[in-house]
Amino acid sequence: MFNKQLFILAHTIGEHSFYPTYKRLMKNQWRPYAELKGEQEKQLRRMVSYVYENVPYYSNLFKELKLVPKDIRTIEDLQKLPILTKEIIQEHWKELKPASLSAMQYEDRATGGSTGTPFQYRISKNDRFLGGALLYRGWGYGGFELGDKMVFLAGSSLNVGTKSNLITKAHEIARNLKKISSFDMGEPEMRSYACILNTFQPKFIRGYASSIYFYAQWLEENDIPVPSPKAVFTTSDKLFPHMRETIDRVFGCDVFDGYGLNDGGVSAYECPEHYGLHIDTERSITEVVAQDGGQVVDNGGGQILATSLHNFSMPFIRYATGDDVYITEDMCECGRGYKLLKEIIGRTVDVLITPEGKNVHGWFFLYIFWEYCQGIKEYQVVQKTVDEIHVKLVIEDSFDAEELERIKQIIQSKSPLWKIRFQLVDEIERTKAGKYKFILNEMERR
Numbered sequence: 001m002f003n004k005q006l007f008i009l010a011h012t013i014g015e016h017s018f019y020p021t022y023k024r025l026m027k028n029q030w031r032p033y034a035e036l037k038g039e040q041e042k043q044l045r046r047m048v049s050y051v052y053e054n055v056p057y058y059s060n061l062f063k064e065l066k067l068v069p070k071d072i073r074t075i076e077d078l079q080k081l082p083i084l085t086k087e088i089i090q091e092h093w094k095e096l097k098p099a100s101l102s103a104m105q106y107e108d109r110a111t112g113g114s115t116g117t118p119f120q121y122r123i124s125k126n127d128r129f130l131g132g133a134l135l136y137r138g139w140g141y142g143g144f145e146l147g148d149k150m151v152f153l154a155g156s157s158l159n160v161g162t163k164s165n166l167i168t169k170a171h172e173i174a175r176n177l178k179k180i181s182s183f184d185m186g187e188p189e190m191r192s193y194a195c196i197l198n199t200f201q202p203k204f205i206r207g208y209a210s211s212i213y214f215y216a217q218w219l220e221e222n223d224i225p226v227p228s229p230k231a232v233f234t235t236s237d238k239l240f241p242h243m244r245e246t247i248d249r250v251f252g253c254d255v256f257d258g259y260g261l262n263d264g265g266v267s268a269y270e271c272p273e274h275y276g277l278h279i280d281t282e283r284s285i286t287e288v289v290a291q292d293g294g295q296v297v298d299n300g301g302g303q304i305l306a307t308s309l310h311n312f313s314m315p316f317i318r319y320a321t322g323d324d325v326y327i328t329e330d331m332c333e334c335g336r337g338y339k340l341l342k343e344i345i346g347r348t349v350d351v352l353i354t355p356e357g358k359n360v361h362g363w364f365f366l367y368i369f370w371e372y373c374q375g376i377k378e379y380q381v382v383q384k385t386v387d388e389i390h391v392k393l394v395i396e397d398s399f400d401a402e403e404l405e406r407i408k409q410i411i412q413s414k415s416p417l418w419k420i421r422f423q424l425v426d427e428i429e430r431t432k433a434g435k436y437k438f439i440l441n442e443m444e445r446r
């Protein structure tokens with residue numbers, strides 16, 4: 001009970017409405033979809049009126065299309081508007097600034113998403129806390145309750161290794177968790193992680209799917225026992241069936257996958273039926289559109305478009321996330337009314353290897369470019385040999401060449417023996433499907 005109270009207090013200090021919002025969301029999961037959709041559309045109308053009056057980009061767009069706010073009243077009406085891409089956001093950055101921004105509480109963020117194209121955005125304080133409350137509800141599908149012990153095996157997207165030791169310690173105590181880094185997974189580190197698991201006895205483990213799978217393999221190969229949590233929550237990269245089976249076997253518990261995007265506000269979580277990921281409705285509107293022509297898909301494959309409902313500091317309307325999914329019209333037998341993502345596609349990231357034998361998850365490199373993205377249009381990190389890393393960059397006029405040395409130093413913080421080669425190119429080679437792998441270990445392909 002004390003851990004739950006401390007957990008709630010820590011969040012309430014940040015956002016006074018956190019706990020009432022969480023309780024409302026917990027009730028929402030059992031409401032009919034028609035009611036949830038009605039609430040979405042009510043908030044959509046509020047957002048559309050706001051951007052029309054306060055955001056120059058949208059004001060101009062509506063006028064060009066000869067539309068007014070009353071023309072966008074339902075989710076289906078969104079199809080009257082064009083898709084918003086990262087390129088459009090970068091090109092119209094100033095026009096996407098709300099007139100009332102100075103009166104808001106918000107944070108500047110950067111993300112690369114699954115496309116590897118880094119760009120900056122803003123997120124309002126209340127929208128960020130709403131995302132946190134939805135995350136906790138999603139974990140609740142697997143049995144999580146506020147304040148339960150948890151271990152994070154991940155990187156900076158989950159705030160592992162990004163804060164001072166004092167801040168990290170206070171954060172861990174208040175939220176009853178331990179953070180271990182997937183960016184440092186050599187033999188000594190993985191043995192120390194086993195000690196943490198055995199000492200801390202977490203009720204849940206959360207982290208990158210590939211990192212937890214990699215660690216589960218290592219535990220099994222080295223016959224090192226760890227306590228079985230109630231569940232494992234995976235995120236960020238694709239959870240393949242063989243990975244799920246291994247994690248389930250080694251940790252002796254069920255595995256629940258999750259999906260989330262702060263820039264678009266989309267989130268979806270798996271329940272015990274494991275029939276798909278339930279798409280949250282409270283923070284955003286999620287559309288899935290076909291790659292050819294942008295027609296909305298209700299059953300089949302396509303790309304996710306996100307329309308934020310609460311991020312007034314930088315509203316995204318029909319934002320192309322770059323993530324490919326399969327959506328289904330089928331309903332889950334658990335009784336939740338949310339629509340289902342049957343499968344998340346295209347979130348695989350290679351693991352790179354240092355000369356010292358340490359395994360470094362590819363997401364480490366993504367976060368470098370999320371942080372130092374100014375003037376970088378695209379990038380690709382390629383490991384040719386164990387001691388050589390090639391970094392291809394497509395740069396813009398605003399790029400500062402001095403950033404190369406800073407990027408090099410950060411990469412070499414994982415291994416001073418790595419030789420870093422930068423190459424400025426006109427474009428990154430795509431596959432026939434128009435995609436490219438932005439983190440690539442070519443050693444594994446030889």
